[in-house]
Amino acid sequence: MPVKSLLLASASVLLALASARAEVAAPDFTRPSSAAAPAMSPGASPPSAPNWSMPAQIPAAMSVPAGANPFAMPPAVAAPAPVSAPAAAPFALAPEPAAATSADAPEADPTKPDESALRYYASQRDMARVGAEIRRLKGLYADWQPPSDLFATGPKVDEQPVWDLFAKRDFAGAQALVARLRSETQGWQPSEDLSGKLADAMARQRIDVAAANGAWSQIIGAAQASPSLLTCAQVDILWNLGEAFARTGDLARSFDVYAYVLKTCEDGGARLATVQKASQVLPVQGRDALLALGRTGPMGGEFDAVRFDLLRGAMGRVASGETGTLPAATELAAFADYVGRSRSAPDAALFGWYFFGQKQWKDAAGWFRAAGQITDDPKALEGLILSLRNGGDVPAASSMAFEARARSPEITKIYVEMEAERLTADGATPPSDAEQRRYGDVVEQARSSLGAQAIGWSLIAQGKPDAARTWFRRSVEWQETSEGVIGLAVAASRLKDKAGLQEIKSRYGDKYPEVADLEDAPVAVAKATRRAAGVTGGQRRGGGGQDKILRQAQKQFDSGDYKSALASLDQHERTFGRNRGAELLKGWTNLKMRRYQEARAIFKAEDKRGSTKDTRFGIGATFNSQFNAWSSN
Structure with a gap:
């Protein structure tokens, strides 16, 4: 399909x-x-910023409406605010700006009208407030007259060098330059735009550094001093503030910060990120309450x-x-x-x-x-x-x-593995020439050592050792493995190429000992099975129930009753658990029953647990038996 x-x-x-x-x-x-x-639909107007100045008291357990702060003190038990000192709202919107004053201006004379607000409104050309302030001062001081220079233009200074430093994020340098310009030009003050942006930038820098260092109290203090930063346009500042409250144990105010973002900000990505960040620092009830604020x-x-x-x-x-x-x-x-x-x-x-x-x-x-x-x-x-x-x-x-x-390369690998299993399965039907060519093209393109081995073993089974040797050579060239080397040896054995077989043994014998045992099957297998069962000179090492069952399995194996031998080995595993000797004997029993895949899987598993001459010989013997390569001379 x-x-x-x-x-x-x-x-x-x-x-x-x-x-x-x-x-x-x-x-x-x-x-x-x-x-x-x-x-x-979101609300017609964004909610007000919450009052984050009140400390939180966390009740042991309480039921709150969906989306409500689960960490806030219930009204019935909340401590009343003192009448003489009402709680401030340090994170409300920026307060009305005060008149700018020079650092070296003389102290105000309490017996004379304070004209600072009037001059500030005049500098802003806010005529309504100028008129209101004049009327207020005249009511307080009957003989007072507005100053003649109220709308006079102050000293001019080029602010561009300060803005250039600001653009480079050299805020300390910009601040130093402002101070120098003030000292050089009597009465000059930076523009409100420059002052505000520079102050916010300095505060933001302090918050960023504090957040990087985990200085949570410093974040809270810097945000408290710069409420103009607490906006949706700079939502990361709100995230830092929310985490700072949570890290210092004030879960109620932490929740309020995150909830404020969800109730006020419209950007979907920022809203989702807010819930994700809150979930990392708030208990699960806080996360669930914030989720309830979703649209x-x-x-x-x-x-x-x-x-x-x-x-x-x-x-x-x-x-x-x-x-x-x-x-x-x-x-x-x-x-x-x-x-x-x-x-x-x-x-x-x-x-x-x-x-x-x-x-x-x-x-x-x-x-x-x-x-x-x-x-x-x-x-x-x-x-x-x-x-x-x-x-x-x-x-x-x-x-x-x-x-x-x-x-993807992984899909190619899966295809090669599936076809390799099919080609080397016990009793596998040889592929057609078209199927073999199609598979061979994929194997060559992927340079798959496993695929080349599978084609080689399939060709050995079809009685085509010369073509098989070509694929085994490719397998070893692409990735040298014991199976590929064994395949070369088997192909040489089938071709009765004694010199070629000897060259393979000399080149790879030390690295792959199973290659050296190609011609000694009867003796080697008998020795290997008796070692697997732990029998030496007809005597069993040790004693007990395990030995009795293994001796029984060995006798059944020696007599050719392989089905009974497997049953005894299964009984041994059920009774005593996995045993290396029993597993190896099971591998040889499967090999004798021509169940090559089962035998190969057992020997490979044991070789992976701990490679020995017996495990390596078992792997080689499985290939040799499957493809009748034992006698080459």
Whole structure:
């Protein structure tokens, strides 16, 4: 079946759980998504900045409305603010600016009117406030008259050098230059724009440095002194402030900062990042309360992606085999519904790997198909191919892998491995010339040592040792392995090339001892099996139940009753657990029964645990027996 057709096929999979079953079908992304509830309109005007100056008291347990601060003290137990000193609101919007004054200006005379505010309003050309201030001062001082130079133009100074330093982020240098210009030009003050931006930049720099160093109290102090920074335009400052409150134990005010962003700011990315950052520092009840402030749109909840983060982690641990504890069926069902609405390819693939880790191949394949409908990521296709392969549909998996081999090197590798298993399987049907050419082209392009070996062994089985030697040579050239070297030796043995076989033994014998034993099969196998069973000179080393069962298995093996020998070895494993000697004897028993794949797998597994002459000889003997290469002279 073509890959495209398979990827576009609808997927309907039941989620099987150990404790319960819930219908969680892999969505069909070729169909339009069903509409969800209409988007919730944001408020007509943004809410006011909360009062973050009040300390928080965290009750032991309380029930709060959705989206409310779960860490705030309930009104019934909240401490009243003192009447004489009401709590300040240090993070409210910037206060009305005061009149600019020179650092070296003389102290104001308390017996004379304070004209600083009047001159400030005049410098701003705020005529309404100028008139109001004049009337106020005349009411206080009957003989007072507005100064004649009220609207006089002050000294002129070129601010561009200061702005140039500001643009280079040399804020300290800019501040020093302002101070020098003030001293050089009596009465000059920088423009309100320059003063404000320079002050904010200095404060932001202090906050950034404090955040990098984890100086949480410094962040709070700097933000308190520069409330004009606490805006959606500089949301990262709000994030730093929220974390600073949380790190210093003030969870209530931390929550208020994050909630303020969600209630005030419109940028979707910033809102999502706010919930993600808050989730890292607030307890779960704080995260859940913030999630409740999310908006609902056609694709579901605004923060659904965050809502399922914990579940994603749990599914990932199941997929990797880190844990066998499965998430609740209701959670998985809700997540599956979200995946269907959001068309999230990574999440669909996660479901696939989740089932793959539990060896539920059919369910895994359904979810990988669903992921493939909405993404070009070859990982989803790799998962589908592996699921089909492990589920027993090897022809479909192989065909799909061949058609999609250009999508990724991993898919090519999977195809080569599947065909290698098919070509070297016990009793495998020889491939047609066209099949062999097709496979050979892929193997050459990928320079696959494993694929070259598979073709070589297939050709040996077909009685074509000369062609087989060519492929074994390629295998060793691309990647030298014991199997490739053994293949060269077997081909030379079949061709009765004594000189070639001796050259292989001389070149590789020390590195691959199993090559040296090609001609000594009867004696070598007998010695190896008796060593495996722990028998020396007809006597068993040690005693006990283990020895009795192994002696019985050895006798059955020696008498040719291999089926009974396997039964005894299985009984030994059930009773005493895995034993290296018993495993090796099991490998030789499978070899005698011509179960080459089983024998090879056992010897390779034991060789991986600890390589010895016996394990290496077992690997070589399996190939030699399978392809009748024992007698070469």
